[in-house]
Amino acid sequence: MDEDVLDRLVLQYLQKRGYTQAQQALCYDAQNLQTANMTLAPQVDPEKGIVEDLLLYLVADNNQAQYARSFDSFAIWVDNSLDLYKAELQKLLYPTFILCYLRLVKHGASAEAQQMLAKHRARFVGTAQRPAQARLQELQDLQNLSLPEQLESNQASKLFLILSIVNEHLSLQIIEGQPSADAGDETDVGILSGQSMGIMSSVNQQELQLGLLQGNAEDRYAAIKADREAEAVPEADAEGKALSKKKRLALEKEAEKERSKRHKAAEGRLEPQIPLAPRSEVLDTAVLNDFENRMDVGPQALPSILFHTFVNTAQSLNCSAFAPDLQAVAGGFADSSVRLYNLNNATEASADGPEARQAGEPFACMHGHSASVHGIDWMPDGRCFLTSSSDGTLRIWSPELRRNLAVYRGHNLPVWDIAACPAGHYFASASNDRTVRVWCTDRVHAVRILTGAFSDADVVRWHPNSHYVAAGCSDRTIRIWDIRGGRLQRILTGHRAPITSLAFSPDGSMLLSGDAEGELMLWSLGQAKRLASFHDHRGPIWTLVFSHGLSNMLASGSADETVKLWSLSGQAAAGEDMEAALPAAAPELQRVKSFKTRAMPVFSLHWTPRNVLLASGPMDLRQKVLPA
C-alpha cells in the first residue's frame, strides 16, 4: 500500500468532515514522522473507530494480512511482558483476537481469518480447563463464519458486534495500584455475554426489596412457638424449689428480649405489593400443625432421601414434580402426555404384594398438549398443576378431575419451564422466544412480558416474597425482574454454560444457580455479586432445592446420577449500606455428602414439609439406547 495514497485519503476525509486541526496535525506529522507513534488512549474515541473503518476499507483491499501480523506481534508483546502484568494483559488477547477475526471476515478475507484462527486456537483453548470449553464452542461458532453476509444473521457474531458498537472495541481503564490477584479466575467472564458492563452495573445498582412477606408461615409458626414458651415460663426450677425473684426476672427479661427481636424481624417483612390470593385457612392450619413434626436437617443430621424411579420410560420423561401434599408425582413426557402417579399406593405396593401392584401404574394419563412437555410445577395448594410444552402453550390441570382446566396461549415458541408463585394465583413461564411471561390463573393472556435476554430463557423461579422472578438464560446470564413494574433488576453473569437450575434461599437474600456443565454458583442478590462457585457435578444440574426451617440444607440433582447435599451457613448482606450495619457471618456453602444412584439421572428434588428429601428420575439404561 502506498503511504501517500493513504495519507491523501485520510486528508480528504478530514477535510470533508471539517476536522481542520486534525488535518493540520496530519500534515505536520506526515512531514515530521514517517512512522506514526502509536499511543494507547485511556478511553476509546468513537470517532476513531470511524476513521479506522475508513482506513480499513482502503487497507482491506490488499493488505488484510496486516491484521494477522499485528495481532501476532501483539501476542508476542503480551507473552514477553513482565510476569506481574502478564495475567491482566492476557485477558485482552481474546477479545482483541475476536475483533480482528470478525474484521477480517467482514472485509472478505476469510482465508486469512481462518489462518489466524488456526494459528492461535491452541493459545485460547489450551490455557485453562473451564473457560476453555466455552471458548472452544465460541471459536467453533466463529469458524463457521466465513462470509461477510453471514455476520448479519449469526447470533454469536451479533453478540460480538453489539459489544463492538457499544464500547468501540475495548474500554481500557488504567488503574493505579497493584495488579489484581485473581489472575486466571475471572477470565472473560462477563465480557462475552453480550452485555456491556455499563448497562449491567446500572441495572445491578437498583435496590431490591428482598424481605419476606408479612405473615408468612415461618413467622407465624415462630410466633406461636414463642407464645407457648412464654406461657411456660417456669414458676419453679427442676428441683421444685420456687424460683427466686431475681431469677424469674432474668427469665422474663430474656423472653422479652426474644420477643422484641422477633418484632424487629417482623418489621423487616414486606407488605405485599401485588394483589395476592387470600390464604386458605384449612391449609394454613394444616401446614402450621405439621411444623411440629419437622426434622431439622444439617451436616450433623443428614436427611433421608426417597428416590422415585420412572421405569420403562425409553428416555421419554422430560420433567417431573412432586405434589406439595405428597399424594402424587406428576411427569411430563416427550409424547405430549402428562401422567400422575399416586405416591401413597406405591408405598403400599411394596408391602402389600400382588393386589396393590397396580399402584405403580399411572392413576391418570392426561393428554392435551400437542408436543413434548418440558416444564411442570404444582400450585402451592396442591389442587392444580401447570405444564409447559414445546407447542407454545401452558396448561393447568386438575388431578381431582383428571382433566385440563385451562390453556394459556401467548408464547409462539416452545416454553421450556414454568413455575408457580409461592403465594399462589400467579405463575411464570420461560420460553425459547427469549421472554419470560407472568400469568394469572384467571386470565388467558400474560400480565407481564419480561424481556431482555439475548437467548432462550431456560429456567424460571419465583422469589420467596413473590415480587421478583429470576430466569436463567442460554446466554449464560441470570436475570431478575420486578414483576410489579416489569423492570429488569439484576443481571448476574459468570456462568460459562447455559443455566439449567435456579433456587432462591429461603430468606430471599441469595440465589443459587446450576449450569449445564455442572457448575454451582451462589449469588448475593443485594450486592449482585458471586459469593462462591463449585464445580462438583459432572453433568448438567437439573434441580436445586432448599430445605425448610432454620437449617439451610441444599440438595442438587444432576445428570451425573448423583444427589449432593450442601449446607449453607450465614446470611448475605442485603445491600452495600447494610453490610456495615449487619456484621453477620459471611455466607458459606459447603458440600456435605454425595449419593450416587444406580444409573438414574436426577430430574427433580423436593423437600417434604418434614424435611425428607424426595427425588425422582428415569431409569436410564444407556447401554440399550446409545449406539455402541
Add this chain to the structure above:
Amino acid sequence: MTILSHQSLQAVADSLQTTRLGEEAARALAPHIEVRVREIVQEALKFARHSKRSLLTADDITAALKLRNVEPVYGAGGKDPGRFLAVGGHPNLFFVPDPIIKLSEVIEAPLPKPPKEIGVRQHWLAIDGTPPTIPENMPLQDHRPAKRARVAPAAAPATGSRANGGSGPGPSVEAAAAHAASTDATPDHAAAPPVRAPVKHQISQELQVYFHRVAAVLRAGPDPTPPAGLPHAAEPGAGGANAEQEAAGLASPRLRGVLASLASDAGLHPVAPYFSQLLAEEVAGSLKNLPKLHLLLEAMSCLLRNPHLSLEPYIQQLMPGVLTCIVRKQLGPQSEPLSPPDRLLKSPSAEGAGWERQNHWSLREHAARVNAQVCRQFPDEIYGIQTRITKTFLKTLCDPAKPLVTQYGAICRAALLKALAPCLYSIAKTGMEKLQAAGGISQPALKQPRLALEKQKAPIQSVETLSAAELMDIDKVPKIRLPQTKATDARATAPGASVGAERPNQHQTATGQTRDREPGPECNIFEDAFKEGVDLLPRMTFFTRSFGDAAIPFLAAPGVCCLSFL
C-alpha cells in the same frame, strides 16, 4: 474449510432434480448451507437439553426444523436412526439406504408388542444420610468386585463345553443371564433381600462339576504305579509343559488331560479362588507325599501358565505352599535321608522317574521353578512379591542354624532368579560350601567340567576371559569389573590378608552401581548382605546342574560381580 463437500451438495441437488448446479456454485453454496445446518443442530441441542437427555435424536432435529418453519425431514424420526452408507468412489458422500418394502408384508406382519406402561418405583437412596444396602443402590465400598463379577460370566459360556465335555453349554448361559439380572437390578422388587455374595451366583453347574472332578484328581494324587517308560503321544496344546510333567512323573494320560485343561482353558476364572484354596490346603495336608506335592506344584504352575486367567488376587494364598515346598525341613517320608543330592553325582537320564518322584531335592527344585515363574509373571515393581520372598531367603541363607535342606531349596530358588537376586549368589555360595562340606560333592561330578577345571587351575585367567567375552555386550557389563578383578588378584596373591582393605571399596562401587541402574529393593538387600557380614571372599565353589548358565557369572567372580546381570 467446510465440512460439507461440494460433491455432497451436488448430490443433494441431483436428488432434488436441480441438475444445473455447477461445481463453482456448489462451492459457493457450501459454507452458507453449513451455517444453516449448524444453526439447526444448535437449536436441536436445546431440545435435547430441555428433554434432559445427553443424546441428540432425530426428533430433536425435526423439532428444530419446525421451530424455524422449515419442513421437517419425513421418515427420519423414531427409534431407528438412519444408517448412512458411503458412496463408492466418493469419500465424503453418504446416503441413507431406502429399500422398497412390500406393503402387503407390512400389513400382514403381526402387531409389535405394546410398550410396557411407564411406572414409578420407590426406594430409599439414603436413610439419615446413609445409603441402605439394597440392590437399587450402588454398592458402597468397593466397586472392584462388581466389575470383576461382570467380566467373569462373559467368559464362562465360551469354555463350558470344552472344559468338561460332559453337559452342554446351557447352564452356564443361564447363570450369566441370572447374573446380568442381578447386576442390572431394576428397582421393581423394592422389598428384595439384601445382596448376597455375588460368587455364589456365578459358577455354572457345569463349572462346578468340572471343579469337583479336577479336585478329586488332585486330591487323589498320581497313580501309585508310574508308567515311566510309557511312550505317550505329544499333545498339541501342551507343548513345553510336557517335559515338566514328565520330569515330575505325571505321565498318566488322565493327569495330563487335567493339567492341560488347567493350563489352557479360558473359562476358569470363576473357580480360580476355589482352586487356589484347594491347592493351599492340599499342600499343607500332604507334606509327606512327595508325588502328590509334585502334582500340586505342577497344577499350580499350569494355572499360572493359563493365559486366560489372572491369579493375581490369589497369589498370597498360593505362595505359602510353594515356599513350604522349598524350605521345609521335613518333606516326604521320614526315611528320606538328609544327605546332599546324590543324583547330582549321576546323570539324571539314567535314573528312573520313580526315583525322581521320591526325591525331596527334586521337589525343592520344582517348587523353586514355580516360585520363579510367579516372580517373573508378577513384576516386582507392582506386586512386591519378589522383594518379600527374596528377603525370606536371604534370612534363611544367612542363618547358619537353618538345616541344610532348607538352604538347598533357597539356593535353587536364588539360582533361578538370577536377574533379581544377585546378592543371593554370594550368600548361596556359603550355603553351597556347607553342602560340600556335608556331602562332599566331588569336582569330577560336575556338569560343566570344562569351566570347573578352568576355575580350578587358573581362576584369574578365567575371570579375564569371561569378562572379555561379556565386554562385548556393553550394556550388561558394568564398570565394576575392574575392582573385582583386582579383588580376585588380591585374593590370589594374599588369600585372606587383604580382605579388609578391599571390601569398603567394593561396597561403594557396587551399591553405587546398583542405585544407578535400578533403584529398588535390591539395593537394600544388597546392603543388608554386607551388613550381615557375609564373607565375600569365599573359595571358588561350583554349582551344578540346575544352575546352568546362571552360574557362569558367578563362577567368574564371586559375590558382587553378579551385578552384571542386573
